Amino acid sequence: MARYLMSVFGPTEPAEFGPYDSKEEVLQSFADTGAFNDKLQREGYFVFANGLEPATTATTVDGRGDKPVITDGPYLEAKEHLGGFWVIEAPDLDVALALAAQGSKACGNTVEVRPFHTEESFDAMLNGD
Template identity: 40%
Template sequence: MQFMLIMNETEAERSKRDDPATAGAYWGGWSAFIGAMHHAGIVINGDGLEPPHTATTLRIRDGKRVVQDGPFADTKEQLGGYFIIEVPDLDAALDWAAKSPAASAGSIEIRPVMPPPAAIPMD
């Protein structure tokens, strides 16, 4: 079964990426976690994301395009990255999520990946 692990970080945690005093431990923790998942052969896909200030948000309302700088909503925790993993069940997904650095420095949302809808008539 496939799950998306949606990694949320606080601003303070994310800024550790750029501070030379904290970057080593920050990346060390993440690369070890990602390495452990790869060793277990469960990773389908995954990426870290650039910080929220690099985001651009688009909406179309009443036929008009609205393009804004920044993320859709201001929240205490920001989307920092994601993984799609293949594990037997939710228990196993929770087990991996707990080992992620984001678990203690933010939160992780765990969502089943929706299977493709059954037989869509093509013609």
């Protein structure tokens, strides 16, 4: 089975209830997301999942030079940032996309799906395929 990252995106600017309009919506999203996580585990897709603190808590590290450059805040300025994620294993992209649609509905945010590198995809990149 292939491994996929399902990234959850939400607004950059922290609000009282994050991307939700009320405390009740937050609690419902947590319940729905918990039920989705349970489904992923039951059906054998679940590898790992977690939510992230707001992008404003990020620290960016650039260690490419002689001395690391450490900067408070996210690297990119954007209207949305990564807010959480799932790592799943699925037989193919179609299954991963169907699960992402269910996850998006559960958490109330958009979800991006990206496959992890495989030995084959890495070899193809090195060979210019």
